[in-house]
Amino acid sequence: MKLALGADHGGAEQKEALRTHLEAQGYEILDFGTKRSDESVDYPDYALAVAHAVAAGEADLGILVCGTGIGMAIAANKVRGIRAATVTDVDAARLARQHNNANILALSGRFTPLTVNIEIIEAYLSAEFEGGRHQQRLDKIAAAER
Ligand code: RB5
Numbered sequence: 001m002k003l004a005l006g007a008d009h010g011g012a013e014q015k016e017a018l019r020t021h022l023e024a025q026g027y028e029i030l031d032f033g034t035k036r037s038d039e040s041v042d043y044p045d046y047a048l049a050v051a052h053a054v055a056a057g058e059a060d061l062g063i064l065v066c067g068t069g070i071g072m073a074i075a076a077n078k079v080r081g082i083r084a085a086t087v088t089d090v091d092a093a094r095l096a097r098q099h100n101n102a103n104i105l106a107l108s109g110r111f112t113p114l115t116v117n118i119e120i121i122e123a124y125l126s127a128e129f130e131g132g133r134h135q136q137r138l139d140k141i142a143a144a145e146r
Contacts, residue, residue, distance in 0.1 A: 001125075004059035006032040006046035006072075011065025011109030013037045014117060018063065021118060030059050047075035047084075047106075054103050055081045062104035063121065073106035080145050083138070088112050093120040097127035099134045 003022060007015035012034050019029055032049040034041050043066045050062040062084075064072035069086040076084035084104035085096040088111070096102040105124050107117050129135075 002028040002030060002059045004030045004032060004050040004053040004062040006050040007034060007065040008041050008043040008046055009037050009039060010067030014109040014114050015065045017114055043071045044075040047072045051076040051079035051082045051104060055079050064104060064106045065109045067110040069106040069108040076104050087120055090119050090123045093123040094127045097124050098130045101129040101138060
């Protein structure tokens with residue numbers, strides 16, 4: 001599975017650690033930056049790069065990290081076909097996949113510890129979309145995009 005990663009300065013440190021962790025787990029990583037936590041950058045630049053890669057099928061799923069995970073999700077969700085979820089706990093991570101078929105996870109690099117973000121990613125990646133009534137709801141969201 002190929003994962004697209006992106007972060008702003010608020011998430012850069014965790015993104016680097018997550019990249020190392022995910023590569024060790026055997027995931028192929030497309031890293032859109034940024035690497036530095038000491039240089040202020042604009043989160044939409046990274047959110048949109050990851051969102052376009054996922055929407056185009058260049059990556060299967062995306063993981064974004066900013067200070068809160070909120071701005072990244074707002075920006076990524078402007079790209080057609082993207083369902084980005086800001087997640088700060090393991091249960092929401094599982095449900096973001098099972099019910100919402102989220103194709104991007106947006107994480108907080110400032111308020112969620114790295115160990116918890118690793119658990120969140122594991123819960124998200126190991127869950128499966130349940131389809132059925134949830135697909136019907138996603139179809140309504142997709143119709144609103146058209
Ligand atoms: C950057 O300071 C911060 O606003 C950003 O990382 C993020 O939290 C936005 O939602």
